[in-house]
Amino acid sequence: MFILNAWRYCVLWFYESLFPVFWIAFLIYWQIKAVATKTTRRLEPVASRILRAITFLIAIALFSTTRIPLRWLYLQPWPAGFWPFWLGATVMVAGLLFAVWAREHLGRNWSSSVTIKQGHELITTGPYAVVRHPIYTGILAGLLGTAIALSQVRGFIAFVLMVLILWVKLRIEEQWMRSQFGETYATYAHQTAALVPYLF
Numbered sequence: 001m002f003i004l005n006a007w008r009y010c011v012l013w014f015y016e017s018l019f020p021v022f023w024i025a026f027l028i029y030w031q032i033k034a035v036a037t038k039t040t041r042r043l044e045p046v047a048s049r050i051l052r053a054i055t056f057l058i059a060i061a062l063f064s065t066t067r068i069p070l071r072w073l074y075l076q077p078w079p080a081g082f083w084p085f086w087l088g089a090t091v092m093v094a095g096l097l098f099a100v101w102a103r104e105h106l107g108r109n110w111s112s113s114v115t116i117k118q119g120h121e122l123i124t125t126g127p128y129a130v131v132r133h134p135i136y137t138g139i140l141a142g143l144l145g146t147a148i149a150l151s152q153v154r155g156f157i158a159f160v161l162m163v164l165i166l167w168v169k170l171r172i173e174e175q176w177m178r179s180q181f182g183e184t185y186a187t188y189a190h191q192t193a194a195l196v197p198y199l200f
């Protein structure tokens with residue numbers, strides 16, 4: 001009986017910890033990599049960054065807490081269980097790995113905010129040959145996988161919020177990149193989808 005209870009505890013711990021562990025590891029990696037970037041020459045307004053940070057925190061709260069007193073947030077579009085969990089886990093891991101690949105490929109040109117760096121380069125190879133904003137694609141896939149596994153309305157609301165704030169950020173980036181790289185970026189944008197290959 002003790003062994004059986006211990007096994008059940010381990011399984012429960014695994015199911016409860018898998019997603020937080022991956023996301024925490026991803027965020028730690030992101031903070032470490034943020035140190036080695038090029039000097040910023042142009043930075044988006046503070047108001048834009050604050051609005052994005054607030055929306056991001058709301059999305060995180062929706063994913064992580066069950067104390068919001070709105071019962072409809074916890075409605076289930078399908079029963080939670082084995083298949084939603086592992087489908088979501090697969091999508092999450094694939095998405096985060098894709099984002100990491102894109103971050104590594106982008107190198108010192110990366111920034112958490114919309115910026116133009118000194119000596120900024122237009123990267124169009126690797127994951128950037130698949131989509132123009134592969135980091136966003138990877139993060140959104142990770143969030144979608146988390147929402148699928150959570151199997152509650154709140155997860156999908158959080159996902160939609162993140163789509164909206166990343167889309168706004170993407171549009172600002174696109175304007176700046178077109179201004180910086182001109183026809184070269186216009187050609188790249190015409191040939192390569194923004195977030196989803198062959199679709200969008």
